[in-house]
Amino acid sequence: MAGAAAPMVPGRDPVDAQTGPRRDGARPRADRGRLLISCPDRPGIVAAAAGCLHAQGANIVRSDQYTTDPVGGTFFMRVEFDLPGLAARRAALETAFAPVAAAFGMTWRLATAKPLSRVALMVSREGHCLQELLWRWQLGELPCEVIGVVSNHPDLAGAVGAFGVPYHHVPVAAEPEGKRRAEEQQATWLEGADLVVLARYMQILSPGFVARFPGRIINIHHSFLPAFIGGRPYEQAHARGVKIIGATAHYVTADLDAGPIIEQDVQRVTHRDSVADMRRVGREIERAVLARAVAWHLEDRILLHGNRTVVFQ
Numbered sequence: 001m002a003g004a005a006a007p008m009v010p011g012r013d014p015v016d017a018q019t020g021p022r023r024d025g026a027r028p029r030a031d032r033g034r035l036l037i038s039c040p041d042r043p044g045i046v047a048a049a050a051g052c053l054h055a056q057g058a059n060i061v062r063s064d065q066y067t068t069d070p071v072g073g074t075f076f077m078r079v080e081f082d083l084p085g086l087a088a089r090r091a092a093l094e095t096a097f098a099p100v101a102a103a104f105g106m107t108w109r110l111a112t113a114k115p116l117s118r119v120a121l122m123v124s125r126e127g128h129c130l131q132e133l134l135w136r137w138q139l140g141e142l143p144c145e146v147i148g149v150v151s152n153h154p155d156l157a158g159a160v161g162a163f164g165v166p167y168h169h170v171p172v173a174a175e176p177e178g179k180r181r182a183e184e185q186q187a188t189w190l191e192g193a194d195l196v197v198l199a200r201y202m203q204i205l206s207p208g209f210v211a212r213f214p215g216r217i218i219n220i221h222h223s224f225l226p227a228f229i230g231g232r233p234y235e236q237a238h239a240r241g242v243k244i245i246g247a248t249a250h251y252v253t254a255d256l257d258a259g260p261i262i263e264q265d266v267q268r269v270t271h272r273d274s275v276a277d278m279r280r281v282g283r284e285i286e287r288a289v290l291a292r293a294v295a296w297h298l299e300d301r302i303l304l305h306g307n308r309t310v311v312f313q
Helices: 045-055 086-104 128-139 157-161 178-190 207-211 233-240 275-298
Strands: 032-040 059-067 074-082 107-112 117-123 144-151 167-169 195-198 217-222 244-251 261-268 302-305 308-311
Touching (some): 045 086, 074 302, 117 178, 128 144, 128 275, 178 207, 233 275, 261 308
Parallel strands (some): 195 217
Antiparallel strands (some): 032 074, 059 074, 217 244, 302 308
16 A cells, blocks of 8 residues: 555567557667657647757657647657667757757656666565566566565565565564654665555555655555455455456555556456455456556656646557
8 A cells, every 4th residue: 555656677578568568579779768748739849859859860769649638738748769879879869859848848858768777666465466577577578677675574575585586574563653664774775766666565655755756656456445445345345246346556645545547457247256256356457457557657658747647558
């Protein structure tokens, strides 16, 4: 759980869009760049951005755009391009693009496929989301470097060790100062992480902890919120005859489970399904939804718009 809220082992094989993150079938390229733009909509934005990239010798390989409203809306764009020697030429490209950004009032960011993002995972006792991410990472389907797992329980140390990933057990004591002390220790292990993923971490993060990683914590939870609150949501849902089970992945903010939503999915159930059946379905959806959300963040496919997201899949 979290307070929740935009933002690589190389890829190997392409994976279907509904089950995995990579769709270009290629390893992250050292010369691959991504330009992310948001600004008030007006004519000429695409031409100006493309013209600047062309003048710098870049080859655009993909471009996605979205406007919230054709008249007076906000324009969003993600441009993926190749530029030989990008690492050495990045500063010059940013300098060249700055006047274009200023002319259109852009909020913008230049990202690169390499170096790989450093990802840390947090978990409690349920390992299904954690192991799904580690498995996809090991297969090369998540373009990142997993730097470690932090948990408030020791239960999953063996499973994580099989992947060769460091496991840091940080208990959270029940007394009032217990959470503060634990979060200080956790922050030490998480230092340097580009992204923190709550893979079923069942502690509410303090606003101070969330503030250390603005727009860089992703959480996953079942879709019963806010109807069924507490530790036994599937029992409550079964008792009410719920017919749809789902999961939500979102960014973490100081507002509990209210951050910008990245991805969701659902599956139908019937009166024939037991509580155990519903839990199994819920775990399957959570694994897939979280994996997609993490992949899209790593591939710079998400732009924030207030408490909403624009996701170029």
